[in-house]
Structures are given as structure tokens and as C-alpha cells.
Amino acid sequence: MSELSVKHLLGIKYLNKKDIHLIFETADHYKDVINRSITKVPTLRDSTIANIFFEYSTRTKLSFELAEKRLSADVVNFSAGQSSVKKGETLIDTVNNILSMKVDMVVMRHPNPGAGVFLSKHVSAAIINAGDGAHEHPTQALLDSYSIREKYGEVGGKNVVIVGDILHSRVALSNIFALKLLGANVKVCGPKTLIPKYIESLGVGVETNLKQALEWCDVANMLRVQNERMDVSYFPSTREYTQQFGINKDILQELDKEIVIMHPGPINRGVEITSDVADSEQSIILDQVENGVAIRMAVIYLLAAKIK
Amino acid sequence: MEKPLQMQGLFLFPTFFKIYVLLPSPEAVVKHMSQRVLLNSKEINIILHRLACQLLETHLDFSETVLIGLQPRGIFLAERLLKILKEEYKVKNIAMGLLDITFYRDDFGRGEKPLQANTTKIDFLVEDKSVVFIDDVLYTGRSIRAALTAIQSFGRPKNVELLTLIDRRFSRHLPIQPNYRGRQVDAINEERVKVMWAENEGEDVVYLVSK
Numbered sequence: 221m222s223e224l225s226v227k228h229l230l231g232i233k234y235l236n237k238k239d240i241h242l243i244f245e246t247a248d249h250y251k252d253v254i255n256r257s258i259t260k261v262p263t264l265r266d267s268t269i270a271n272i273f274f275e276y277s278t279r280t281k282l283s284f285e286l287a288e289k290r291l292s293a294d295v296v297n298f299s300a301g302q303s304s305v306k307k308g309e310t311l312i313d314t315v316n317n318i319l320s321m322k323v324d325m326v327v328m329r330h331p332n333p334g335a336g337v338f339l340s341k342h343v344s345a346a347i348i349n350a351g352d353g354a355h356e357h358p359t360q361a362l363l364d365s366y367s368i369r370e371k372y373g374e375v376g377g378k379n380v381v382i383v384g385d386i387l388h389s390r391v392a393l394s395n396i397f398a399l400k401l402l403g404a405n406v407k408v409c410g411p412k413t414l415i416p417k418y419i420e421s422l423g424v425g426v427e428t429n430l431k432q433a434l435e436w437c438d439v440a441n442m443l444r445v446q447n448e449r450m451d452v453s454y455f456p457s458t459r460e461y462t463q464q465f466g467i468n469k470d471i472l473q474e475l476d477k478e479i480v481i482m483h484p485g486p487i488n489r490g491v492e493i494t495s496d497v498a499d500s501e502q503s504i505i506l507d508q509v510e511n512g513v514a515i516r517m518a519v520i521y522l523l524a525a526k527i528k
Numbered sequence: 529m530e531k532p533l534q535m536q537g538l539f540l541f542p543t544f545f546k547i548y549v550l551l552p553s554p555e556a557v558v559k560h561m562s563q564r565v566l567l568n569s570k571e572i573n574i575i576l577h578r579l580a581c582q583l584l585e586t587h588l589d590f591s592e593t594v595l596i597g598l599q600p601r602g603i604f605l606a607e608r609l610l611k612i613l614k615e616e617y618k619v620k621n622i623a624m625g626l627l628d629i630t631f632y633r634d635d636f637g638r639g640e641k642p643l644q645a646n647t648t649k650i651d652f653l654v655e656d657k658s659v660v661f662i663d664d665v666l667y668t669g670r671s672i673r674a675a676l677t678a679i680q681s682f683g684r685p686k687n688v689e690l691l692t693l694i695d696r697r698f699s700r701h702l703p704i705q706p707n708y709r710g711r712q713v714d715a716i717n718e719e720r721v722k723v724m725w726a727e728n729e730g731e732d733v734v735y736l737v738s739k
Contacts, residue, residue, distance in 0.1 A: 222644040242644075249645040253631065257653075258681040261631035291631075525637060 224522045228347040230336045231356035232397035240401060244366055246518035247511070254290060254513060264293040267524055269325045270318050273350070274300040277329055279485050279509060280350050280360070284327050287516035293524075296323065311335065312342050319345055324527055325520065328352075346523045354388045354449065360484050361394030363515040365402055367508045368439055371480055376403030381433045383409045383465060384443030384492055387416050388450065391484045392443060396422050409433040410465055413454040414445075430465050434475055441482040442467055442492045458491060468494040472502065480504055562738060566694070566721065567711060569732035575710040576605075579691060580612040582708050583660065590622045592686070593658045598675055599628040599646035602663035604725040605693055609662065625650035627661075629674040648678075655683030660707075664723040666692040669704035694721050694734060 224239050232240075253261055269288045273281055281297075288295045298318065315326060325346045328336055333355035340347045351357040368375050380399050386392045386408045399406045400423055407425040408415055415426055427433040434440060445461060455461050467481065481493070481503040489495050498505060567575070587593040590613070597606030603626050613619045630645040661675055672690060679685060693710035699717065715721060715736055722735040 246645060249628070249631070249648070252648055253681075256681045257683070261681075262677060263631045263633075263636050267637075521631075527637060 224526065227523070227526050228336070228340045228349075229358050229519055229523060230340060230347065230349045232358045232361050232394045232401070233356065235358075235401070237401050240362065240365070240398065243362055243515065243518050243522065244369060246522060247366060247514040250290075250517040250521075251511070251514040254510075254517075260290050260292060262292045263521060264288075264291040264524055267291075267324045267527075268294040268296065268322060269327060269520070270296045270298060270323045270345075271350075272298045272300075272315065272318065272326055272328045274328070274330045274335075275351065277350070279512065280329065280357075283509070283512040284348075284350060284359075284516050287513050287520055288327075290513070291517055291520060291524075293325075293520070296321075311339065315339055315343050315345075319343055325524060346527055348519060348523065351390050353390065354393075355390050356394045356397075357390040357484075358394050358398075359512070359516055359519060360391050361398040362519070363508055363512045364391075364395055364441060364482060364484065365398045365404075366515055367482065367504055367511050368404075368480070370507070370511065371504060372438070375399065378404045378439060379407070379437045380404050380439045380441060381407045381409050381427065381437040382441045382443060383430065383433065383467070385414045385445045385454075386410050386419065386443070387414045387454070388446040389443050391441075395441060396424055400424075407433055407436065411455045411461065430467070431471065431474075434467075434471065434479060437479055439480045439482060440467065441484070443484065444486060444488055444492060462491055466490075466492055466494070467497055469496045469500070472497060478502060482508060484508070563722070563735040564738075565733060566713060566736050567734040569726070572693075572710075572732045572734065575693065576608055576612060577616075579693075579708050579710060580609050580617065583609065583691070584613065584617055584619070586689075587658065587660075590619055592656075593660060594623040594625060594652065594654055595660050595662055596625050596627050596650070596654075596675075596679065598661055598663040598671065599626055599630075599648070601665070601723065602661075604728060605664050605691075605723075606662040607727075608725075609691075623652050623657075625652065627675055627678055629671055629678050632674040632678040634670065634674065650682050653683045654679060654685045656686045657683075659685040659688045661688065661690045663690070663692050665694045665696065665721050666690070666704070666706055666709075667696045667699050667721075669700045669702040672704050673702055693723060696721060 225236055226234050271281060271284055285295055323345055327348045327350050329350040330352050333353035335352045336347050336349035349356060349358055365375050372378055382392050382395055396406055407427050408419060409427040409430055412428060481497055483493060483505045487493060487498055595606055597603035606624060610622060610624050613622055626647060626649045628646040628648045630643050659679060689707040691708040692706045695706050695709040695712045697712055697714050718739050720737045722737050724733050726732050
């Protein structure tokens with residue numbers, strides 16, 4: 221088994237367990253590569269990759285760009301804010317125009333769920349979904365599971381709680397798919413209003429008491445409250461949210477074990493996580509960022525190999 | 529030790545004027561799709577000792593030399609040579625690493641399936657060292673070309689040499705030749721040289737497999 225079962229990475233939903241293991245094993249080798257004194261390999265020197273971002277991004281965009289450059293691919297960047305999208309150009313037209321310039325792969329972030337799937341049906345390039353609305357963010361989920369694997373040796377059997385705004389989070393959904401595929405036990409925790417109604421049908425538990433959730437888990441993945449996606453008020457105040465679902469040193473010290481703290485970023489310090497926790501030994505937030513480059517190199521490498 | 533010609537699938541065919549020509553033996557022709565032993569374990573053992581001595585002759589105490597086994601198949605040969613040098617010739621502190629060239633190949637996307645990478649383990653710098661690449665079979669030379677690119681990620685070696693157990697003649701795509709060779713073999717492109725090691729396949733043997 222040295223090949224992915226898919227031609228695009230649109231979501232974890234479309235992958236199987238073998239795919240994830242293959243991506244992890246490949247990422248192991250790339251992690252080795254990016255820790256050498258010369259971090260570049262010439263593998264993709266005849267490929268061109270377009271990063272198309274219709275939504276803001278810091279980590280993901282930088283991480284993808286670094287991954288592409290370390291594989292020696294040519295990179296073109298495109299942000300919707302400074303483009304003809306503002307003049308009314310459609311998504312397919314925009315992408316097809318970019319593809320006419322001989323681009324082999326497209327990394328896309330878009331505010332609409334399913335944008336990647338839609339695009340993959342209409343254009344010939346390989347598509348990597350870098351986040352589509354509140355739907356999926358597959359590379360984030362892969363790097364999260366990879367970081368857990370790195371910390372504990374394996375993901376299977378571990379108890380993972382995802383805390384925060386589950387309703388608006390693509391990270392939560394992709395993480396649930398990935399963790400379940402790898403055999404972890406998953407719970408979500410947050411205000412009732414921010415937990416989707418049928419989330420249990422994905423095989424995850426629901427917990428509204430943060431303390432109990434933390435006592436159960438080995439890993440807590442803290443999510444940001446996505447104010448920009450909220451059209452109505454889902455909880456009385458940020459202060460109240462922090463009191464009930466924010467994580468701080470005191471809560472962690474009350475636990476009888478040491479758990480691992482993760483955060484996909486961007487962090488709202490003092491809201492879902494306090495600075496002393498985010499910067500503590502227990503937090504693997506910066507390891508996640510480092511692993512993100514290796515995971516993305518692996519995904520790009522494996523998908524590029526399927527382009528004929 | 530050379531084998532009798534008959535065992536190599538050849539026999540002497542008498543012609544006029546008492547000149548003999550070499551022709552494939554009838555059995556060899558019938559045994560199409562077969563494999564023929566090129567080297568048995570005894571011959572391999574002799575060759576390994578000779579190669580170890582040749583390395584020793586050039587590199588003496590190996591203080592400025594690093595051995596690099598090329599993944600995936602060169603590592604067995606490298607381990608063997610290391611063992612002989614350490615145990616029989618009492619050389620201490622030989623640096624050996626494993627180099628995977630998957631990401632440095634020039635045929636990405638041209639083959640059927642992506643190649644799966646192997647571990648690279650080089651926990652020293654090769655800056656100003658004499659590097660000896662070790663691989664089992666030298667064929668087109670493209671792997672060595674990739675290895676030359678890959679090794680640069682670990683510094684600038686003083687010089688790079690190549691040691692191979694089997695050197696397939698007339699099949700090179702690039703101007704690359706070994707500095708130390710076990711046995712030179714003339715094989716046509718349809719044939720394959722299969723090197724097996726006791727620790728991996730149960731016995732030391734080199735086959736020439738024809739399709």
C-alpha cells in the first residue's frame with residue numbers, strides 16, 4: 221500500500237484508515253527532512269501549486285506554502301480580497317483561469333461548505349481542501365491526530381475531548397472523523413447551543429460539564445469561539461463562556477492526571493484558554509504547527525503522485 | 529572462483545578449423561523465464577572480504593570516512609561490510625548511516641505508483657568527510673545520482689565513492705562508475721539481478737532472473 225485511495229483531499233470523510241496511516245508514515249519522513257540543515261527536497265520541481273484563499277488564514281496558508289516550497293514546487297498565491305472575485309467572477313471561472321496557466325494542484329479555502337467537492341467535479345487539477353465553511357478542514361485534523369500519535373505513540377484507544385464551538389467548527393468535524401477512524405474515543409464539550417443536534421450519530425459523546433470532560437480525557441482540543449460565523453447570540457457573554465468552558469491552570473491542577481492540551485489556532489488568550497496553559501509544558505500547540513508542515517508535505521506528495 | 533562454463537548456461541561448440549564458439553546451452557534456452565545463480569554464499573563471502581580489504585586499504589582507520597548504505601537494499605551490504613571491518617579487521621568507530629533517496633529521485637510521477645519512503649538515519653555531518661555510498665546493484669546509475677543530491681542535505685563531503693556488489697555493465701544512463709565492485713555482470717535489460725541476504729531472505733545468493 222503506497223497510494224492514497226482518493227485523487228483529491230476534500231475531507232477526512234472520504235479517506236479510509238489505510239490512507240491516514242500512509243499519510244502519517246510519509247509525514248514521519250518529511251518531519252525528518254525538515255529537521256535537517258537543508259530542508260528542501262527536489263521531488264516536485266516540475267509541479268505548480270496554486271493557493272487560493274477566499275477566507276483569511278495565517279497558519280494554514282503559511283504552512284501550505286512552506287510545505288510546497290520545501291518540496292520544490294512552484295507556488296502561486298491568490299487571495300480573494302485583491303482579485304477579480306470582487307468584480308463578480310464565479311468560482312469555476314476563477315479557478316479555470318488559474319488552471320489555464322498550467323497549475324497541477326489547487327489548495328483552496330472557501331467560506332461555503334462543499335466548495336472543494338464542487339470544484340473537484342468541474343476542474344481537472346487535484347484539489348486540497350484547506351477549510352470549507354463549517355464543513356471540513358482535513359489537513360488540520362490529520363496534523364492533530366498526528367500530534368497525538370507523536371505524543372502517545374498511537375491514537376487508538378485514547379480519550380479525546382473537543383471543547384468549544386462545535387457547531388461552527390470545521391476542525392471539530394474533521395477531527396471527529398479522523399479520530400473515530402483511528403479508533404479513539406471522542407467527546408464534544410461546550411454550551412448546548414453550540415453543539416449540533418445530531419452529533420451523537422457520529423459516534424461521539426456529549427458533555428456540557430468541562431470538569432467532567434477533562435477528568436475523562438487524555439487529550440483536550442480547545443477550539444475558538446467563531447464569532448464571525450455567529451448570526452445570533454449563542455451564549456450570554458464571553459465572560460460567562462470563559463467561566464464555564466475556558467481552561468486554566470487551576471482546573472488542570474485539580475485533575476489527578478496530566479492531560480495534553482491542543483489548540484488549532486488562532487488562540488483567543490483568556491477566552492477558551494489562559495496564557496499560562498497555552499504556554500505550559502502540557503500544551504503541544506507549537507508542535508502541532510511544526511507537524512502541520514510535515515503533514516501537508518505528505519499530503520501534497522501523495523496526491524501529486526496520482527496526477528497523470 | 530569462476531564456475532565451469534556449463535554451469536553458467538554456456539557450452540563450447542566446435543566449428544571448423546578447431547575454433548570453438550560460445551553458445552547458450554540447450555538447457556539455458558529451454559529454461560526460459562528462469563533464474564540462474566550468479567554468486568553463491570561462499571563466493572559472496574569472499575567478495576565481501578575483498579571489498580572490506582579494499583576499503584581498508586584506501587581509508588585506513590576510517591576516522592575521516594563515513595559509510596552510507598542506500599535504502600532500501602544497500603543497507604544489508606553496508607551492515608555486512610561494517611561487521612567484517614569491525615570484527616575481523618578490528619577497526620573501531622566507523623560511522624555508518626542510511627540514506628533514503630525517494631524524495632530526490634528524478635522520476636516522480638512517471639511511474640505507476642508513488643514510491644514509499646524509507647528511513648534516513650544520518651546522525652552526523654558529512655562536511656569534509658570521505659563518503660562511501662554502498663548499494664547492492666548498480667544499474668542505470670539514477671539512484672546514485674539521486675543519492676548525490678540527497679547527501680548534500682547533510683553537508684559538503686570531501687569526496688564521494690561508490691561501492692556495489694554487482695555492477696551491471698552496458699546499462700548506464702549516466703556517467704557513474706563504481707570505485708569498488710564485487711562482480712561485473714553482463715545482463716540484458718529484460719533480465720534482473722536479485723541479491724538476497726541471509727538476514728532477510730534466508731540465504732546469501734545472487735540470482736540473474738530472466739523474464
